[in-house]
Amino acid sequence: MVKRLFFPLAVFLVLTLQAMASHAEELRVEPDRTQLYEGEVVTLTVKGTMKLDINLSNLFDFNLSDLPNPDIEKVEPDFRILSRNQRYSIRTVNNDMVGEITWTYQLAPESTGKLTIPALTFRDATSEPVTIEVIDGTPPQQDPASARDSFIELAADKAEVYVQEQLTLTVRLFFSGNLIRGDLSEPEHPNAIIEPLGKQTEYSRYRDGIRYRVVERRYALFPQQPGTLTLPAIKFEGQARDTEGKLIFLRDSEQLYDVPVKDIPASFTGDTWLPASDLTLSESGLPPTMKVDTGENLTRELSLEAKGLPSEALPPIPDEVPEGLRSYPDQPERSTIKTQEGLTSTLSQTSALVPVKPGKMTLPEIRIPWWDTDTDSQQYAVLNAKILEVGGAAPAAAKPVAPAPESPEPTTSERQEPAPRTPQDSGEPVWQLLALAFGGLWLVTLVAWWAAHKRSSGEATTPVTKAGNQESQVFDELVDAIRTGSASSPALMLRWMNLAFPGHNFRTASEAISHTASPELQAAFADLQSHLFAAEGRIEGWDGKKLAVLLQHLRSGKSKGKARKETALPPLYPKNLTA
Known part of the structure; x- marks a missing residue:
């Protein structure tokens, strides 16, 4: 009797344990393949189950999107997560609500070799790690262009360049299908100046009987150091739909060959290196x-x-x-x-x-x-x-000064008439006539100088004031240009020195700086020239505070000397007055 009761009880316990096991939380990781080639994408499916506590009190508040996700971020940095998707389903097992969740991830390998997808966790469940092998190159017995949904071509116009010489880089992206989104990286290098050449162009081109859409970009590269220019790979990632409307993931990368960069040739005689x-x-x-x-x-x-x-x-x-x-x-x-x-x-x-x-x-x-x-x-x-x-x-610039009416000097017609008698006949001494003539001429000259000096002294204020304002304005522009390291600094320096020291007619900024006889000022100006026009063309930091302060001191010293000159007494006799 006891045996008869024990057998049905054992069967009941086994069925109960199986039902409980089916309700237990679990997590499974399934890649679509464990071996792929560089540039391809692996699809990772993660499935999880969990018991749901749903009743009348929380039925209308229940939301499947509130359920937790597995810690997929563990796959980084070996893989890049291109996209993620999830779907839910609910089924009843022995009157219990069981939720089944499926997550789908598109993963792009970041390197070649054997990569591991680590164990993922979901609530109390843990998956098993999975190994993915990424093979370098393209699949065998396939053409690289025709076998891929997208690929990149790089071309340069020169095999080698001089330092600071222009290298034109062309980037072409080929893709098939209807592109939904895409991200094409830009070339970059810490020791090169890179300028994009206009907007990108788009056109179609056939390769091995397959029609591709092409996006083309051009860049001008200027290496700043001799040696070898190695650009990082140009990468593309995107999504497109094929002819059947299926969503496909596009991913590719390409790297330009190493470009030798030659130094400035020893035979070049110029001060500024200009490769063009x-x-x-x-x-x-x-x-x-x-x-x-x-x-x-x-x-x-x-x-x-x-x-x-x-x-x-x-x-x-x-x-x-x-x-x-x-x-x-x-x-x-x-x-x-x-x-x-x-x-x-x-x-x-x-x-x-x-x-x-x-x-x-x-x-x-x-x-x-x-x-x-x-x-x-x-x-x-x-x-x-x-x-x-x-x-x-x-x-018209030189008008004769008309003599004053009161002048006793004889008229022109009287001077030109021949004398009717000789000095001996007149009985007047010759020296008396000469004294009267020179005295009249001196008096006319004195009156003319006095009138001209009076006019010039009354009109001198405006030009001096204008010149002072111009000097001050040019000096302010010069200081601003020096502090920012502007290429206009030498020209402004020459202009200000000619205004500040009139009469010297400086022809170059270097000549003007040499006139100051200040070693510190000459050294600071030489630093500015090295910053602006160095043959190596190296970009270095510039601090123009020292040169600006030295110019302020030079200007202040000149202003004091000018003030002392203006306050001094004028000479007793004008220098341009001769008797």
Whole structure:
């Protein structure tokens, strides 16, 4: 009897334990494949079950989206999570509500070799780790282009370059299907200046009978250090739908070959390294006849144009002028035009020229050495010397002073009439006539000087005030340019020194700084020139506070000396008065 009761009880316990086991929480990880090639994507399915406590009191508040997720972030950094999706289902087991959750992840391997998807946890359940093998290259016996839904092509216009020489990089992305989203990385390198060349272009192209959509981008690269330029891989990730409407994941990467970067050749003789495919000098503004009058204003514009260089790399154009010709340069203007072939940059310098004395003046030749990257040789951009003929001032500029009516000097007609008698006949001594003549001339000269001096003293206030305001304005611009390390600093320095020290007619900023005889100021200005126009073109930090303070001291010392001169007594006899 006992045995008969024990057998049905054992069966009941087994069935109960099985039901309880089916209700227990569990987590399973299932990749769609355990071996794939570089650039391919693995689909990881994670399934979990859990008992749900649903009754009448919480039926309407229950939300499946509130259920926890497995800690999928553990797969990073070996895998990148491209997308994630989940779905839920509920079934009844022995009058209990059991929830079944399925998560689907698209994972992109970050490297080749054997990668491990670690054990994931979901509530009290833990999955088993899974090993994925990622093989380098493309699947065997398949063409790399036709076998893939997307791929990248990289092309450069040169196999090797000089430091700071332009290298044009072309990036082409090929993809099939209807692209929903995509992310194509940009080239980057810490020791290179990279400029995009316009907007990307899109077109179609066939490869091995397959039609692809192509996105093309171009970049201009300027390596800043000699050695080897190694760019990180260009990567693409996206989603598209194929012809059947199925969602597919696109992922690819491509790396450019290493580019040797050569140092500046020892045979280059210039102060500023200029590697370009073309560099020209031009000028405008001077009269065709090259003949002007003293005091006439001229405007001379010098332009330096380079193909394959950014405008910031162009040095100031030498614009020395001879004595007798004053130059007032404006701030240089820089511009850059981007085309599919690269950069074309222009530096324009405009100066106002004023001849101050007549004669023939020679505008010296301008010669800028540069390196022709097409012929791999040094070339020169040249502006030939020009001779400027300066005539005297216009006749209207010198008007004779009319004698005062009270002057006892005889009229012209009386002086030109022949004397009817000789001095011996008149009986008057000759020295008396000469004394009267010289005395009259001296009196007329004194009256004319007094009238001119009175006019000049009354009109002198306005020009001096205007010159002072101009000097102050130019000095403020100079200090701002120095503090920011602007390329306009040397031109502003030359302009301010000519205003602050009139009469010296400085032709270059270096000449003006040498006039100060200050070693500290000369050293600080040399640091500025090294920062702006170093041949190596290395980008370094700049602090213009020291140079700005030294110029403030120079200006303050000059102002005190000027004040002492203005407060001194005028000379007893004017220097331009002669008897």
